[in-house]
Amino acid sequence: MKRAFIFLSVVVLCACSTQPSGEPIEPSKANTEAAKPSNTSEPTYITPPINTNTLFPTDTATPTLEPTSTNTPTITPTATMTPIPTESILYYEDFEDDRVDNWFVYRGNWSLNKEADGNTYWLGTGPNNYPQTWYSLDASTWTDYAFESKVRIVKGGVFICIRANKGSSFYNAYLSSGDGWVIFADFDGKTYNTFGGKSFPIQNNKWHTVRFEVQEDKLRLYIDGELATSATRTSHVKGGVGYYMGGGEEVHFDDLKVYSLSD
Numbered sequence: 001m002k003r004a005f006i007f008l009s010v011v012v013l014c015a016c017s018t019q020p021s022g023e024p025i026e027p028s029k030a031n032t033e034a035a036k037p038s039n040t041s042e043p044t045y046i047t048p049p050i051n052t053n054t055l056f057p058t059d060t061a062t063p064t065l066e067p068t069s070t071n072t073p074t075i076t077p078t079a080t081m082t083p084i085p086t087e088s089i090l091y092y093e094d095f096e097d098d099r100v101d102n103w104f105v106y107r108g109n110w111s112l113n114k115e116a117d118g119n120t121y122w123l124g125t126g127p128n129n130y131p132q133t134w135y136s137l138d139a140s141t142w143t144d145y146a147f148e149s150k151v152r153i154v155k156g157g158v159f160i161c162i163r164a165n166k167g168s169s170f171y172n173a174y175l176s177s178g179d180g181w182v183i184f185a186d187f188d189g190k191t192y193n194t195f196g197g198k199s200f201p202i203q204n205n206k207w208h209t210v211r212f213e214v215q216e217d218k219l220r221l222y223i224d225g226e227l228a229t230s231a232t233r234t235s236h237v238k239g240g241v242g243y244y245m246g247g248g249e250e251v252h253f254d255d256l257k258v259y260s261l262s263d
């Protein structure tokens with residue numbers, strides 16, 4: 001584990017050194033990076049979505065965010081969360097050992113911080129270029145699972161990713177504290193498609209327990225135990241987890257848990 005941590009630190013340093021902070025990423029470069037195969041020694045990552053109009057539910061982009069009947073049937077919400085046996089845990093991190101193990105950081109500033117009661121949490125921020133971090137160990141066997149974590153948005157919003165090949169492909173759930181909006185998206189390295197958008201109140205500066213489930217072709221997003229939105233999708237079948245956010249935003253994370261939902 002220590003060896004992996006050191007290796008990842010080196011990778012992170014190398015990755016950061018090739019990307020001067022403050023320099024915008026050209027879409028063509030991002031697409032090239034996205035096309036890199038995942039089995040090379042160099043980790044795959046990109047700036048996920050380039051066009052912010054497809055990312056953030058602005059007034060002009062809102063019409064495109066609504067699910068359509070052709071490819072984004074939204075399933076009927078249910079009142080209860082899927083029960084998860086504790087023995088199905090795949091990953092857990094509370095940062096109380098003052099370490100962040102097995103995460104690959106790409107862009108932005110990610111640091112451990114302590115609250116007044118001594119609890120340690122992870123803080124992500126950065127001026128631009130989508131600060132992002134990805135679970136770095138092999139998650140190729142992760143298919144049906146729940147990614148639950150406590151999330152506190154100080155500013156902006158957060159993209160929570162599942163079935164991810166780091167930044168190259170993933171499903172995400174976007175939570176916007178500014179306008180109380182949640183929405184799914186999938187990204188295949190080239191195309192970013194949103195679906196399943198719903199209004200849902202999200203308070204700034206408050207811990208929310210966010211649980212993003214994927215089971216077969218079903219996506220379900222729970223916030224503080226309440227089903228915020230759900231949808232069906234068949235774009236991705238396996239992969240790990242990650243977070244990213246827009247530039248200039250600040251989000252806190254704690255108590256990360258991944259549970260298998262496989263039968």
Ligand SMILES: [Ca+2]
Nearest residue numbers: 094095120254
């Ligand atoms: Ca903690």
